[in-house]
Amino acid sequence: xxxxxxxxxxxxxxxxxxxxxxxxxxxxxxxxxxxxxxxxxxxxxxxxxxxxxxxxxxxxxxxxxxxxxxxxxxxxxxxxxxxxxxxxxxxxxxxxxxxxxxxxxxxxxxxxxxxxxxxxxxxxxxxxxxxxxxxxxxxxxxxxxxxxxxxxxxxxxxxxxxxxxxxxxxxxxxxxxxxxxxxxxxxxxxxxxxxxxxxxxxxxxxxxxxxxxxxxxxxxxxxxxxxxxxxxxxxxxxxxxxxxxxxxxxxxxxxxxxxxxxxxxxxxxxxxxxxxxxxxxxxxxxxxxxxxxxxxxxxxxxxxxxxxxxxxxxxxxxxxxxxxxxxxxxxxxxxxxxxxxxxxxxxxxxxxxxxxxxxxxxxxxxxxxxxxxxxxxxxxxxxxxxxxxxxxxxxxxxxxxxxxxxxxxxxxxxxxxxxxxxxxxxxxxxxxxxxxxxxxxxx
Numbered sequence: 001x002x003x004x005x006x007x008x009x010x011x012x013x014x015x016x017x018x019x020x021x022x023x024x025x026x027x028x029x030x031x032x033x034x035x036x037x038x039x040x041x042x043x044x045x046x047x048x049x050x051x052x053x054x055x056x057x058x059x060x061x062x063x064x065x066x067x068x069x070x071x072x073x074x075x076x077x078x079x080x081x082x083x084x085x086x087x088x089x090x091x092x093x094x095x096x097x098x099x100x101x102x103x104x105x106x107x108x109x110x111x112x113x114x115x116x117x118x119x120x121x122x123x124x125x126x127x128x129x130x131x132x133x134x135x136x137x138x139x140x141x142x143x144x145x146x147x148x149x150x151x152x153x154x155x156x157x158x159x160x161x162x163x164x165x166x167x168x169x170x171x172x173x174x175x176x177x178x179x180x181x182x183x184x185x186x187x188x189x190x191x192x193x194x195x196x197x198x199x200x201x202x203x204x205x206x207x208x209x210x211x212x213x214x215x216x217x218x219x220x221x222x223x224x225x226x227x228x229x230x231x232x233x234x235x236x237x238x239x240x241x242x243x244x245x246x247x248x249x250x251x252x253x254x255x256x257x258x259x260x261x262x263x264x265x266x267x268x269x270x271x272x273x274x275x276x277x278x279x280x281x282x283x284x285x286x287x288x289x290x291x292x293x294x295x296x297x298x299x300x301x302x303x304x305x306x307x308x309x310x311x312x313x314x315x316x317x318x319x320x321x322x323x324x325x326x327x328x329x330x331x332x333x334x335x336x337x338x339x340x341x342x343x344x345x346x347x348x349x350x351x352x353x354x355x356x357x358x359x360x361x362x363x364x365x366x367x368x369x370x371x372x373x374x375x376x377x378x379x380x381x382x383x384x385x386x387x388x389x390x391x392x393x394x395x396x397x398x399x400x401x402x403x404x405x406x407x408x409x410x411x412x413x414x415x416x417x418x419x420x421x422x423x424x425x426x427x428x429x430x431x432x433x434x435x436x437x438x439x440x441x442x443x
Contacts, residue, residue: 005159005296006081006303011315018292018319020161024152025288026281027168034172035193036277038179040343045270045350047190048343050130052273056251056258057117058138061106063247065146068099069153070291071240074380075232076157077295081302089216089225091232095150098233103146110139121255122262124269130190137194144198144205151208154216156295163211171204242384246391253395257402257414264411267349272411274342274350275357282327286369289320290376297380306438309377313433316373324365331362357415364419371426374433386432394425 005013036055040048072095079088114135123131152164175196182192261272293316300308331338339354340346346354371390378387398421405413 004081005077005299006305006308010296010308010311011318014292014296014312014315014319017159017161017296018289018316020165021156021288021292022285022323024161024165024168025285027165027172033277033281034176034179035197036273036342038176038183039190039193040270040274042180042183042344043189043193045343045346046127046266047130047193048273049124049266049270050127050190051134051193052276053118053121053123053127053258053262053269054131054135054138055273055276056121056254057135059251059254060248061110061139061142061145063251064102064106064244065099065142065149066247067240067244068095068102068146069149070243070294070379071095071153071236071238072150073153073157073291074239074294074298074382075235076154077298077380078302080157080159081299085219086221086223086225087229087232089219089221090227090229091236092154092216093225093227094229094232095153095236096147097228098236099146099150100143103142107139107142110142111136114139117255121259124262124266126266127269134190134194137191137198141198141201144201147209148201148205151205151212154212155208156291157298158215159295159299160215161292164208167204167207167211171200171207174203175200239379239382239384242388243379246388249392250395253399256399257417260402260406260414261411264353264406264414265349267347268353268411270343270346271339271350271352271354272357274339275354277342278331278338278358279361282331282365283368285323286320286365286372289316289323289369290372290379293373293376294380297377301381301437309381309436309438313373313377316376317370320369320373321366324369328362328365331358335359335362353411356412360412360415361418364422367419367426368422371422371429374426374429377433378429378436381436383432383436386429390425390429390432393428394421397421397424 005017007013035051036048039051072092075091076088079085079091114132118128118131118135155161155164178196178200179193182188182196186192188195262269293312296312296316297309300306300312335355335358336351338358339351342354343350371394375387375390378384378390398417401417401420402414405416407413409416
């Protein structure tokens with residue numbers, strides 16, 4: 001069901017819209033968590049390290065898919081809020097065409113550079129073969145990744161966050177079962193983990209794409225809808241390209257940090273692989289709530305209601321901090337159990353490094369969540385320059401401090417780079433938000 005985010009109490013509207021988004025990303029992350037869980041439990045510590053190692057490279061491809069998602073979503077939200085349905089549909093079709101071309105290019109790049117990228121992050125020899133195998137299969141599934149992201153972006157733009165949740169709940173649950181089937185019953189090793197993800201993502205993508213196209217056909221238009229528009233392409237690119245650059249540079253930064261971690265040995269790499277899955281589950285969930293704020297902001301700016309944005313910010317912060325509290329308590333009190341959940345009979349080094357990461361990073365979820373809410377509003381309003389400044393500040397500081405502190409305190413110093421980058425970048429993002437176009441529209 002389509003929902004107009006420009007009417008109703010902002011706090012109520014955001015809770016109803018964002019909670020299904022939060023649930024959706026939890027299930028989306030279950031794909032990667034299931035891969036690591038099954039690899040660590042039923043194959044071994046090296047398999048977990050291989051999957052975690054490859055994951056940092058997959059984030060590059062996810063960055064492009066996310067850019068297509070948010071570019072389409074913000075533009076379609078704005079047009080939906082303004083009730084310009086012909087332009088809205090054209091923007092959707094334009095995104096799909098461009099996404100298909102971009103996906104094909106990335107697949108070619110991935111197949112040609114897979115080995116090089118793994119060497120670039122200092123992949124240990126004992127996990128090189130499994131890392132490459134996992135990554136190659138993942139690249140085969142890029143079309144599913146792209147079109148699922150575009151589809152969910154459209155649903156969000158139309159104010160519907162529940163339909164993608166239903167698809168993901170079904171497919172991610174199936175992914176866990178297929179993971180176990182392929183690894184334990186068919187003894188397919190790391191390839192079984194990768195093929196299970198490929199299969200289940202394919203199903204969720206197909207269902208989402210069919211559903212979103214049917215939804216669009218039901219929105220009435222009084223004339224023929226063009227399939228491509230250069231103007232729509234430019235509008236989408238203005239949002240998508242900075243978002244892609246943001247996520248890509250974050251991925252490159254993560255790869256650089258992964259290289260520093262790999263130099264600490266397979267034990268630290270395995271511990272980090274488990275801990276970063278848990279961390280990414282939270283950060284990606286917060287990012288998705290930030291995306292919800294982008295949709296909310298874009299619809300209200302498109303409808304000429306900037307005053308609702310400030311109320312939305314307050315409601316968004318309240319919502320995300322209420323979600324932070326149980327997560328922080330859970331991670332701080334059960335870090336040892338959670339890391340063990342990923343690794344069967346972990347080495348002392350793998351366990352201690354993973355637990356320490358969670359102890360250092362988890363308290364700062366309140367800081368990064370505040371930044372991501374502000375970033376979502378900036379992006380929804382089309383303020384991409386300040387949005388990128390805040391993001392790149394976080395990235396540059398995290399990479400720099402990871403390299404510097406690693407030489408001083410070992411892997412403990414690497415973990416400390418996260419809070420430093422998050423805190424400084426959060427201050428910048430909040431300052432940029434307070435100087436937005438809604439500054440004088442407080443009535």
